[in-house]
Amino acid sequence: MADAIKVLLVDDHQVVRRGLRTFLEVQDDIEVVGEAAEGAEGVARAEELRPDVVLMDVKMPGMDGIDALRRLRELDNPARVLIVTSFTEQRTVVPALRAGAAGYVYKDVDPDALAGAIRSVHAGHILLQPEVAGVLLSQEETNSGQGRGSSLTEREREVLGLIADGRSNREIARALVLSEKTVKTHVSNILMKLDLADRTQAALWAVRHGVTG
Numbered sequence: 001m002a003d004a005i006k007v008l009l010v011d012d013h014q015v016v017r018r019g020l021r022t023f024l025e026v027q028d029d030i031e032v033v034g035e036a037a038e039g040a041e042g043v044a045r046a047e048e049l050r051p052d053v054v055l056m057d058v059k060m061p062g063m064d065g066i067d068a069l070r071r072l073r074e075l076d077n078p079a080r081v082l083i084v085t086s087f088t089e090q091r092t093v094v095p096a097l098r099a100g101a102a103g104y105v106y107k108d109v110d111p112d113a114l115a116g117a118i119r120s121v122h123a124g125h126i127l128l129q130p131e132v133a134g135v136l137l138s139q140e141e142t143n144s145g146q147g148r149g150s151s152l153t154e155r156e157r158e159v160l161g162l163i164a165d166g167r168s169n170r171e172i173a174r175a176l177v178l179s180e181k182t183v184k185t186h187v188s189n190i191l192m193k194l195d196l197a198d199r200t201q202a203a204l205w206a207v208r209h210g211v212t213g
Contacts, residue, residue, distance in 0.1 A: 004031040005122045008051040008079070010042035010068065012060040016107070020055060020084075023111045030118060039063030043071045051079050053122050056101075058085040058092050066092075069099040080121045084114070097200050103127030124168025126200050151193045157211055159186040163199055164206035 007030055009017045014037070021032045033049045036042035039056075040063040046054055054072070058065040069081050080102040085092070096104060102121040105114065120127045152160065155176075162172045169183045176183070187199070196202050206212070 004029050005053055005118060006031055006033045006049070006051040007118060008032075008034050008036065008042065008046055008049060008054045010036045010039070010045075010054060010060075010065070011057040011084070012037050013057075016057075020114075024115070024118075027115050030115065039065055039068030039071075042068050043075070043077075046072055046077055046079050047075065050077075053118050054079045054081045055084045055118075056081050058083060058096060066095050066099050069096065069101060073100045080124075082117060082121050082127070084109070098197060100198060101200075120166075124170070125166040126203050127166075152190065156186050156190050156193070159183060160190050160202060160206050161212045163187070163190075164203045164212060166203070 007024060009020050009032060011017050011020075017035050017037075021035070024030050024032050033051055034045050036045045038060045042054065042056065042065075043063070056065045056068065063071075065083065065085070072079060072081065081100065083096050083101045083104045084107055085104075086107045093104060103117055103126065105117050105127070109117070117127050158176060159172055162175060167175065169180050169187065172178070173180045173183045178186075187202075190202055191197070194202065194205055196205060
């Protein structure tokens with residue numbers, strides 16, 4: 001399984017981890033490389049195992065999922081973190097995404113949809129269930145003004161539209177016939193000009209203001 005997506009499970013409920021492992025281990029392109037029962041252990045295991053994707057719960061004893069996510073970003077760990085939780089409140093959704101989560105799904109998600117979500121975030125996409133996107137859109141409405149968009153160049157607007165479509169840097173580079181390095185520069189400029197923290201906020205800003213790929 002050399003080309004399989006390496007997944008780390010971080011959840012304080014053993015039965016949840018067991019259920020996730022049982023399902024994921026039948027997927028030809030996904031390999032569960034480890035488990036952790038709380039955030040600090042999850043960070044340590046992620047540093048040790050270098051998974052491609054971490055399935056992270058939010059509420060756990062000790063270090064919770066959001067603090068663990070922040071710690072992974074501080075360590076510059078490349079793993080993409082997919083939040084899998086039963087909590088839907090804005091007070092948990094927004095901090096998790098602000099901390100750098102690549103996606104947010106609920107524990108009652110269809111198993112096949114979860115496998116698809118893992119593949120999607122591994123490919124560099126941002127994955128949000130509709131109601132989660134709605135929470136962020138309502139918040140961004142008060143935090144981001146239309147006027148900031150006027151500072152974007154035409155090329156930056158093209159890149160922003162493709163970010164909103166969930167494209168990775170590699171896919172954007174291919175679509176616009178650019179190098180990935182050039183795309184990364186455009187993304188950095190977009191975030192700076194719009195005063196946004198990450199691609200998730202950029203995608204939501206684009207949807208809110210009608211910028212499409």
